[in-house]
Amino acid sequence: xxxxxxxxxxxxxxxxxxxxxxxxxxxxxxxxxxxxxxxxxxxxxxxxxxxxxxxxxxxxxxxxxxxxxxxxxxxxxxxxxxxxxxxxxxxxxxxxxxxxxxxxxxxxxxxxxxxxxxxxxxxxxxxxxxxxxxxxxxxxxxxxxxxxxxxxxxxxxxxxxxxxxxxxxxxxxxxxxxxxxxxxxxxxxxxxxxxxxxxxxxxxxxxxxxxxxxxxxxxxxxxxxxxxxxxxxxxxxxxxxxxxxxxxxxxxxxxxxxxxxxxxxxxxxxxxxxxxxxxxxxxxxxxxxxxxxxxxxxxxxxxxxxxxxxxxxxxxxxxxxxxxxxxxxxxxxxxxxxxxxxxxxxxxxxxxxxxxxxx
Numbered sequence: 001x002x003x004x005x006x007x008x009x010x011x012x013x014x015x016x017x018x019x020x021x022x023x024x025x026x027x028x029x030x031x032x033x034x035x036x037x038x039x040x041x042x043x044x045x046x047x048x049x050x051x052x053x054x055x056x057x058x059x060x061x062x063x064x065x066x067x068x069x070x071x072x073x074x075x076x077x078x079x080x081x082x083x084x085x086x087x088x089x090x091x092x093x094x095x096x097x098x099x100x101x102x103x104x105x106x107x108x109x110x111x112x113x114x115x116x117x118x119x120x121x122x123x124x125x126x127x128x129x130x131x132x133x134x135x136x137x138x139x140x141x142x143x144x145x146x147x148x149x150x151x152x153x154x155x156x157x158x159x160x161x162x163x164x165x166x167x168x169x170x171x172x173x174x175x176x177x178x179x180x181x182x183x184x185x186x187x188x189x190x191x192x193x194x195x196x197x198x199x200x201x202x203x204x205x206x207x208x209x210x211x212x213x214x215x216x217x218x219x220x221x222x223x224x225x226x227x228x229x230x231x232x233x234x235x236x237x238x239x240x241x242x243x244x245x246x247x248x249x250x251x252x253x254x255x256x257x258x259x260x261x262x263x264x265x266x267x268x269x270x271x272x273x274x275x276x277x278x279x280x281x282x283x284x285x286x287x288x289x290x291x292x293x294x295x296x297x298x299x300x301x302x303x304x305x306x307x308x309x310x311x312x313x314x315x316x317x318x319x320x321x322x323x324x325x326x327x328x329x330x331x332x333x334x335x336x337x338x339x340x341x342x343x344x345x346x347x348x349x350x351x352x353x354x355x356x357x358x359x
Contacts, residue, residue: 002322003028003330004289005279005311006060006256007304010296011035012042014049018296021304022053026311028330029058031293032124033070040074040122040342047123058333063119063127065111066144071122075346077114077355082131084359085111085157086148101153105160110354112164112172117351120170120339127165128220128256130158132174132208133181139192142181149181151207158208159215164354168340171333173256174212176222177245178234179205183224191233191267192224201226202244210249217333218254219245221287223262232285236268236278241286254329257282257290261303275303276310280320288326 006029009018021027030050037043047059061070066081089104112130119127132154133139135146147157162172178201183192194201202210209219221234221241230239235257245251260266260278267273268281279290295303314320345351 001025002324002327003056004283004287004326005029005308006031006058006289006291007307008033008293008296009036010301012038013046014053017301019053021301021308022050022057024308026308026315027057028289028327029060029125031291032059032061033294037071037073040071040076043071043122043124044342051123056331056334058126058330059124060126060128061119061124062129063115063124064129064131064145065115068145071119076118077358079111079115080359081144082147082157082161083135083144085161086135086146086153088359089148089153089157101156105156107357107359108157108160109164109167110357112161113167113354114164114351114358115161116165116168116170117340117345117354118342120168120335121342121345123339125335126171126173126218126333128173128175129165130161130172130174131176132158132212133176133179134205136181138184139181140184146181151204151211155208155211159212162212162215162217167350169335169337171217171335173218173220173254174209174216175220176224176234176258177206177209177219178202178222178226178240180222180224181205183222192222194224194226195228196226197228198226198244201229202248206244206249209245209251213250213252216251216253218256218329219251220256220258221245223258232268232281235287236281236285238285246286254288254326254333255286257287259291259293261293261295274310275307276314279307279311280314283320283323288323288329 005027065079131145133142133146135149147154183194225233230237234240
């Protein structure tokens with residue numbers, strides 16, 4: 001059964017309601033937040049609890065480095081913001097041309113390895129990283145989360161970070177397609193607008209997705225409206241997800257929606273959507289999975305139950321058809337080998353060397 005729903009939990013251990021939701025065949029994973037972990041031992045225990053509900057559940061987190069890093073306790077490395085890797089690329093003009101760029105790529109691989117190895121040692125399967133947005137100096141919500149303003153620099157540093165994550169046995173998710181760096185508004189609280197034409201976006205912000213089309217395991221579209229391309233935001237747009245991302249750029253990996261509870265995901269064609277309506281629009285547009293975050297904290301998780309029941313009803317009434325290929329893409333994101341335990345990781349030569357390379 002296609003399991004497209006990625007949901008959250010409220011606390012540091014599973015409740016009976018959490019277990020019931022995670023056991024539902026339409027739920028494919030859980031996204032963790034800082035509130036879900038007070039220390040490394042407890043985080044590891046929580047991940048094990050989740051896997052005991054269903055081994056195929058995908059445990060994910062936003063853990064990029066810099067200001068977006070959910071876990072910073074018990075020896076977990078506080079990773080640099082991605083802008084620091086871009087600065088490393090451009091530093092030391094007195095060295096031979098290209099040397100700084102290669103050092104930055106090596107540091108990015110190290111950052112990816114440390115990020116993924118530490119999370120996997122705790123039981124986390126996937127981090128929603130890297131950010132592929134360009135730093136145009138316009139978007140505060142992106143800001144130092146971006147590697148650079150040059151799409152070529154972003155591409156090579158992101159590819160290096162992804163390589164490091166793969167070395168630790170973790171897949172990755174590039175975001176926010178086709179680019180959030182030009183739009184000024186924060187999609188958490190508003191619907192940002194990027195009024196550039198398609199050719200301009202493809203030549204600049206979306207370029208990394210084409211150059212990385214053979215490398216990316218997953219992509220997350222932006223809750224941004226590009227009115228010269230489509231009347232719907234990218235995460236709800238078959239033009240962006242099927243015509244541009246799949247067909248024109250050749251991407252074959254998984255597609256996650258961004259959080260459906262964000263303001264940028266709640267309004268479509270002039271009206272406010274229910275979570276079920278938003279999920280159905282995203283799935284029909286080309287998303288394989290949809291995220292609903294932080295709703296376990298509201299009314300005992302009523303919105304999550306509403307979404308699960310709403311999607312089930314849409315299936316039984318013939319308004320939504322499960323996609324076997326989408327489910328295969330979800331399962332492909334699960335780690336294929338056991339993680340290195342934390343104590344062994346701390347003394348591992350590759351890990352120690354990676355720490356030394358961080359900016």
